Amino acid sequence: MNRDERGLRLRQGKCLHLYKYFLHPRFGFLNARIQTWFPFNVQICMNGREWLARQLAREGRSDFKRADNCFPWLGDPALAQRRMDAQLTTDWPRTLNAIARSLNPRHTAIFKPRPMDYYWSAYQTEWATDVMFKDPRTLAGIYPALVRHAMHHFRSPDVMRFLGRKAHGNFTGEIVTSFKDRPEGVRVKHWVRGNSVKMYDKAGSVLRVETTVARTQDFKVLRPSHKDPEGPLDWKPLRKGVADLHRRTEVSQRSNERYLEALATVEDTTPCSRIFDAVAKPVLEGKRRSRPLRIGDPADLAVLQAVARGEFATAGFRNRDLRLLLHPASAKADAAEQRRVSAKVGRQLRLLRAHGLIRKVQKTHRYVLTSKGHLLTAALWATRDANLKKLVA
Template sequence: MGAHTVTVSEVLDGHVALDIQCLDRIYLNAYVPILQTSGQMVAFLSSHLGYPFPSPALFNQIGQRFRRAVNSYAEANGIPWVRFGKDDVGGKLEVMRPYLDRQAATGRSGVAAIGVAQEYQRVWTAYEHHTTSGAVQWRFTKADRRVSVYYFYLWDADFGPAFVKVCTYFPYPAKIWLNGHEWAKRQAAQAGIGFRELSNGFAATDDPRALQDICDRLGPGTINVFVQRWLARLPLPFTSADRDAGYWWETSMRQIEISRTMVFDAPRHARGFFEALVADNLDLGRPHNVEIIFNRLIRRDTRGVFRTAIDRRDNGGVMVNLFYKHSRIKQYLKDGRAMRIETVINAPRDLGCNARLPNLEELQTKARAANHRILDAERVGQGCVLASPAFGRIAHPTVDPDGQRTPALRFGDPRVMALTGALCQTLLAATGFTNKNLRVLIAGLLGSDYRPGQMTYDLRRLRLAGLIRRLPHSNRYTLTGEGIRIAVFYTKVYNRLLVPLTADQPQAPPELRHALRTLDHHVDNYIDHARLAPAA
């Protein structure tokens, strides 16, 4: 007997021991808002610093002072230096792991090590220009240049491992990296909540609700306290006088990961479940489904990447990636026992949010909703079994007590199958669909002309059957819960059962093709014995 295929609904309904949503990796840009234009830069050099002639030589003076300050800081505190090589790109954290572990063993917040690398940064450059009188002038513009950067790898009592990266050239852009799960672990330990760790997450806890409350507390205020605390402790190119004059860093969101971790109570089923999930959701990255998951309207002129990518990982696992513009959702097995869904936002405007750190709460709300919608879509995709009365009511004409007749949606009819297939392409669409949208999809599936009058008739019978409803004050429609089940049931049964079982198709398994040929042979014999040969 074949193994039972575990469905999404079966696993999620009663087989999840822990379900936690939490900010995961947090990567921030730090920039000085009033040093972003050439006029602001000249004002800093002349009006603020008091130099009558804004020369690029001043950039070097400030940069050299910064480098000397970092050297003195490292020497005074016994902080080791690490020079990153070209092969360390993407693996800097592993290089720094021994230093971070050593600092963590002290139990005190501190800089574990300082890394040095050469990287391309967006910095101010100057071009010499001679006036008609022969006087020298400088034109300032921003350009990408390969310059030195300092990585201050930290161990923080509240956030654990983190780093602050500062460019050594004007206007000194910085990056800050930290991890929300590490913060939540330390908060839970301080609150006396028992838990077992998952790699970068939680495997179990004594109090799931209290743990979720802790994760919900992590917001822009807590993160900004961390940022400003370390900016005040580290050697930096700007002085306290510069800070008092407004020349200080503010933060924006460069990359934010919002995760949902669902730990299974029976890990032995995890891999089989996830493989079935992958096979059933290869089309989630199509534009109409990305629109559903991310709750964003996608038009024909919408720029960006919309696709699904299935990646085989080094440990034999599988990762599903749904790409939307600059962002994506990752779904994969975590440590072989938990399903991790991560919405990775590389551009907050992809979800209609501004990038500055105070907008983190709005971004997190939208990303958590995306994590929820992907599960809804997967539930519908695998949980579409219909009870016989529901099937009979839809597949046969009915008359209500008022005498109003609802036409049938007969299973197998080409037009009905095209209609339900087109409805699947609008599954859970947040913006709904119009007569015109649906008619184009149906015509494409039928491969023939499909007139507006036919579309109007089909919309009416869908509405009378309770499969769609009209959105208020609009000409758009959306599927009802029963409509979703009917559309998916009709389409999956037809495409995945009837078509392979009633046709000797090349893509069918050899055993099935052999069985079908045997059945055809016996049916032909019965026809011959019954003298029912086909008419000439």
């Protein structure tokens, strides 16, 4: 230290966080972190299926089997779903403030001159949809085809193999697998701008599709303006605060459903000729005539490949997203060139809408694939990737 220097100097120092892992009487196993300096920020991590297991156990139910954070078997799936849905009605500020007080018993004394509570936000949420199979053999029979479809059709940028972890000891229910005999699985993950959707198998007989939302700006919520809380409702950007948590679950569930719908085309038995013929002729939309799709044209193929990417299952895609994929050089072009490329992509989107392959998300500039779009793109890549030996076998 230089004694001749006066005033304040900015120096880098280490910051200390305290972590607490405990069994909560309501939520089960969770962990929380508090920083040891003002304003004592708190981060809490909890698991909805851990919570569900506690709910079922408190009700005296034993008709379920649990492995880690999934349920390979449920005696009453409808009841379990109702319990999961009821979690969304939680008074989150009150509940989380109680946990925060247990982390910092001195909170009231510290903030006595200016009493205040925490503003709670969801930094990241994971919303999973589990499809339970009667036995591992049934899932194993179709899972390789689902993985191939996700890899080739969705153009997944990440396919990661993993070996299942041993389940925690602090849970109710029955362990149905062990570390020794747990089968190797495959996770397929797609992500875009901080949000992702992934598919993987768990406990041998559970197929899970899971949407993770960390960047909320890509979604909308129907709410009043900040300046007029009692005013009319309008579609506003989704906030990270727990007040919009209900909407986050809605968009996450829709993402999972769209992904599962796309996977369902693997079992479709519609002849490819019928699928291709449906888009091989002009269509009339009012007085507007739209040309046929050219499924052998590189330009049309590139557009279909782009809109079928798995990461767009979360929030859909915009003109801007397709521009970056189809014309990456336009990002550094001048304004006139960007407008020209935007208009070109706009015409391609209108063509896909005219053929019923995509639909516009209400009150947004985003689009998602329709069932017809999923079927066409799946059939297209399956036939293009197949060789003659496979086709005539």
